[in-house]
Structures are given as C-alpha cells and as structure tokens.
Amino acid sequence: MDRDFKEILIAELVAVTGGVFAGSMLAFFTGKLEMIPAMFVLLPGFLEMKGGVGGSLSARISSSLHKGTLKTKNISKKFLFGEGFVSFSLLVCTSLILGFITFVFSWLVLNIFLPLVIFVPVIAILLSSLFELSLFVFSVVFLYSRGFDPDNVMGPYVTTIGDITSILSLVIAVVLLL
Numbered sequence: 001m002d003r004d005f006k007e008i009l010i011a012e013l014v015a016v017t018g019g020v021f022a023g024s025m026l027a028f029f030t031g032k033l034e035m036i037p038a039m040f041v042l043l044p045g046f047l048e049m050k051g052g053v054g055g056s057l058s059a060r061i062s063s064s065l066h067k068g069t070l071k072t073k074n075i076s077k078k079f080l081f082g083e084g085f086v087s088f089s090l091l092v093c094t095s096l097i098l099g100f101i102t103f104v105f106s107w108l109v110l111n112i113f114l115p116l117v118i119f120v121p122v123i124a125i126l127l128s129s130l131f132e133l134s135l136f137v138f139s140v141v142f143l144y145s146r147g148f149d150p151d152n153v154m155g156p157y158v159t160t161i162g163d164i165t166s167i168l169s170l171v172i173a174v175v176l177l178l
Contacts (some may be wrong), residue, residue: 007152018160022167029171035178036117038106039170045098046121046170050091050128050162054136057087058154061140065150072145084133091129095121120173128169132161 033039064070099118
C-alpha cells in the first residue's frame, strides 16, 4: 500500500471511532443540554468552529515545517505563541458571536430570555482550547519529526479531538452557568 494511503486510512479509522464516542457522549449528556433548548442551535456551529480553527492552525504549522521555516529541533516559541494566540483569539471572538446568535434565537423564536447563554460557548472555549491548541501543535511537530505527513493525519485527528472536548466543555459550561 502507498504510505499516504496508510496514514490517511489509519487517521480516518481513528476519526470514525472518535466520532462514535463523541456521538455517544452527546446522547448521554442530552438531558443536560436540553436545559437550554437553543443549545441544539449552538452545537453544530460550535463543533464546526473548533474543527476549522484547529485544522487551520495545524495546517499553518505543517506548512511551515514542510517549507523549512520551522525546524523541529529549534522550534520558535515566538512563532508558536503567535499562531496559538491568533487561533485562541479567533475562537473566543467567534464563540461570543455564536453565543449572541444563540441568545437571539432563543429569545425571538423560543421566547426564552436567557442572557447567560451568550457565555456558554465562551466558557466552553476557555475550558477546552488551551488543552486542544497545545495538543494540536505538539501532535503536528511530533508526527513530522517521526516521518509522517501531518497534512494526512491532522484533519481527522483535529475534528475528532475537537468534537470530544467540545461536547465535554459545553456540558461543563452549562452546568457551571445554570
């Protein structure tokens, strides 16, 4: 088999397994998330947002490694901090907007006035992103240093880890705020 095919196949199998696990967690915690009916409006956007930002962070670091502007032995902390800060800032701003959209939907469509719902995705991002972003950066550098192509592996990996931590962090945020 072709090496790229093996890498992609293994990554996709891990992603499918992780997706089943994330879906099972969502089914298990549905009662907690039903406390706020608008959470089912928030959830798809929240999951997609985290996968998109984590995927682009991984791709930027992978591209820098492939181009040679970032070396695995002498990783620039300034570069990694800058990339991580931009990704984290984007997640916080986007989650605030997503929370506001959820609040407006809840208020106008469901006739539930609950301003705290604005902060649910923000708290969830704060709980999960520092762990996730650090894990993604480490994973890209680790895979590249071991001879794997991070571009083949990181997409499914980021999506799976993002889904699992997103569901957990949303449930924790709902419990903390309500």
